[in-house]
Amino acid sequence: MPMTLDAIDRRILRVLQQDGRCPNNELARRVGLSPSPCLRRVRILEENGVIDGYGAVVDPGKLGYGVTAFVRIWLTGEDERQSEHFVNEIGKLSHVIEAHVLAGDCDFLLRVVAEDLSGLRRFQSECLARIKGVRSMKTDIPLLRVKKVGLP
Known part of the structure; x- marks a missing residue:
């Protein structure tokens, strides 16, 4: 069951998504709380799995x-x-940095990185296309990322 978030919880999440290393005192100041209640809210968000982890x-x-x-x-x-x-098989491929099972037209959506277009073509033909059971693939190359991370 989803956790109900209030406006302060959402502000905490926005700040931590932008800066996961934000010290609690600074986080509390930015969301309008004193440090103890702020830390308590962060811990509740962590315990309930809303905050799934921290990373670079x-x-x-x-x-x-x-x-x-995107393949x-x-x-x-x-x-x-x-x-x-x-x-x-894709779990063994370091160039695949994200993978999703999809409902709809295709079976999987992968986010892949490569050194350049030649490297991407080589990775697709030498690695992805050789996985048993792959019928076809189509590739989209984004031109510009316009949004990175965020919750509504």
């Missing part, structure tokens, strides 16, 4: 991955075993 947001471009692509995958069949096989 890495810029793939700074690591030599200048291209991001839609169609499998030859829809059975559970084939899907599990595909999930296991």
